[in-house]
Amino acid sequence: MNADPLLTRLFAGQDRQLVPHLSVDCAIFGFHEGQIKLLLLRWRHLRAWSLPGGFVRTGEPLDGAAERVLRERTGLDRVYLRQFHAFGGIDRGEDALLPAFKAMGAKPPPDHWIVSRIVSVAYFALVDVAKVALRPDAFSEECRWWDLNERPPLLFDHDEITDLALETLRAQLDYLPLAANLLPEKFTMPELQRLYETVLGTSLDRRNFQKRMLDQGSIVRLKERKTGGAHRSPFLYRFARSARSRGLTP
Amino acid sequence: MNADPLLTRLFAGQDRQLVPHLSVDCAIFGFHEGQIKLLLLRWRHLRAWSLPGGFVRTGEPLDGAAERVLRERTGLDRVYLRQFHAFGGIDRGEDALLPAFKAMGAKPPPDHWIVSRIVSVAYFALVDVAKVALRPDAFSEECRWWDLNERPPLLFDHDEITDLALETLRAQLDYLPLAANLLPEKFTMPELQRLYETVLGTSLDRRNFQKRMLDQGSIVRLKERKTGGAHRSPFLYRFARSARSRGLTP
Numbered sequence: 001m002n003a004d005p006l007l008t009r010l011f012a013g014q015d016r017q018l019v020p021h022l023s024v025d026c027a028i029f030g031f032h033e034g035q036i037k038l039l040l041l042r043w044r045h046l047r048a049w050s051l052p053g054g055f056v057r058t059g060e061p062l063d064g065a066a067e068r069v070l071r072e073r074t075g076l077d078r079v080y081l082r083q084f085h086a087f088g089g090i091d092r093g094e095d096a097l098l099p100a101f102k103a104m105g106a107k108p109p110p111d112h113w114i115v116s117r118i119v120s121v122a123y124f125a126l127v128d129v130a131k132v133a134l135r136p137d138a139f140s141e142e143c144r145w146w147d148l149n150e151r152p153p154l155l156f157d158h159d160e161i162t163d164l165a166l167e168t169l170r171a172q173l174d175y176l177p178l179a180a181n182l183l184p185e186k187f188t189m190p191e192l193q194r195l196y197e198t199v200l201g202t203s204l205d206r207r208n209f210q211k212r213m214l215d216q217g218s219i220v221r222l223k224e225r226k227t228g229g230a231h232r233s234p235f236l237y238r239f240a241r242s243a244r245s246r247g248l249t250p
Numbered sequence: 251m252n253a254d255p256l257l258t259r260l261f262a263g264q265d266r267q268l269v270p271h272l273s274v275d276c277a278i279f280g281f282h283e284g285q286i287k288l289l290l291l292r293w294r295h296l297r298a299w300s301l302p303g304g305f306v307r308t309g310e311p312l313d314g315a316a317e318r319v320l321r322e323r324t325g326l327d328r329v330y331l332r333q334f335h336a337f338g339g340i341d342r343g344e345d346a347l348l349p350a351f352k353a354m355g356a357k358p359p360p361d362h363w364i365v366s367r368i369v370s371v372a373y374f375a376l377v378d379v380a381k382v383a384l385r386p387d388a389f390s391e392e393c394r395w396w397d398l399n400e401r402p403p404l405l406f407d408h409d410e411i412t413d414l415a416l417e418t419l420r421a422q423l424d425y426l427p428l429a430a431n432l433l434p435e436k437f438t439m440p441e442l443q444r445l446y447e448t449v450l451g452t453s454l455d456r457r458n459f460q461k462r463m464l465d466q467g468s469i470v471r472l473k474e475r476k477t478g479g480a481h482r483s484p485f486l487y488r489f490a491r492s493a494r495s496r497g498l499t500p
Binding site for chain 1: 269270271272306308309310311312313333335336337338339340367369371
């Protein structure tokens, strides 16, 4: 295989388009038919999986790099994507990439930052699986959803990143802009409860759930009811404007 | 003034001890006699103030760099110090340092990372002002506590960092390892309430506060009472072991 020209330039120190030592990684969770899934990429030549991620370009804000990764892998824009932690240990397994670079015909100098020290700023998102068009990146041969419990062991420290992402997602579930990605503008209480149960991985008491949601003041009951079902028509709700707008500030 | 040899080496690209493009900044809040304060440094030659911070050394974990900054400025070790956000905008005001470097006799090349693009990972801590021995760093001439409301405008994006740190501190106040730095091992309910009131900047209802703390299960009432006061001896409390140990995991 011919040497990858991008990598060759980078390893020769001639590429100034990337901010060295820095990357973003995205734990993208998918909500689908009452299940929660995780988006993973399989690296070429490694047969091993990682979270989607990328390097940060010169002149690109950190958040912009994460938005680009999400957009390029899923086609999604303007979804709730939140930074949650910078992973900066001194051995995050960067050298796992050496065999892949070698197979691409590009050999980094032994002390090159790309195989020795990368600090990764991690983001998480929760998206609707049905709205996503998946695309692998230049270094990967496959990009697909995995059941959380059946996922393969991940490259680098991505298992640790995934665990903390999931913990943060669960802790921030009441932060409604996150849920607003996944429900129609008007939704029923059972639809909202199903979302919570899926993310939390547990079943919730119907009456307690309803009381807690209404007490928080973040959703509003409408006068309309949902029609067309076999059962008694349930009330419709929407998110309170204050809760929605809170999500627009970082 | 002679050129600073450290800076001269760094600007000539001969210093490989620092991870380029990366820094840590620490919002260190101090608790003292019912007031909350912020630790600031005044930069030499700039007469302007910033949060304490520093660069990350090769072979040093990100968290280690923040612990070093805290230790070097305050003498404190093993206090609750928590990463809360990476600031990665494309113009964080890095070029504010140019006049200071010039006055030190060191002139960075125009595109040097130190004056063009730095991503800063921010940490916060809450410490007991009485336990601290303050020391400025090599680039600063003064290091002191400021009342939050009277602090000067800060260099770079440090006002934004401070605001988010304070918001995070308030949101995590129930996370008890943070409070455990500041109270004796056995404390009274009024002492705990005073701490909450100081950090939140508001007064709280005594009975509701007591009920909430006990319902959470994170503090335990002891059989002993505090003696020696003029009033009826109040009960003593300690943090529940489970709450304390939770704080040891990141």
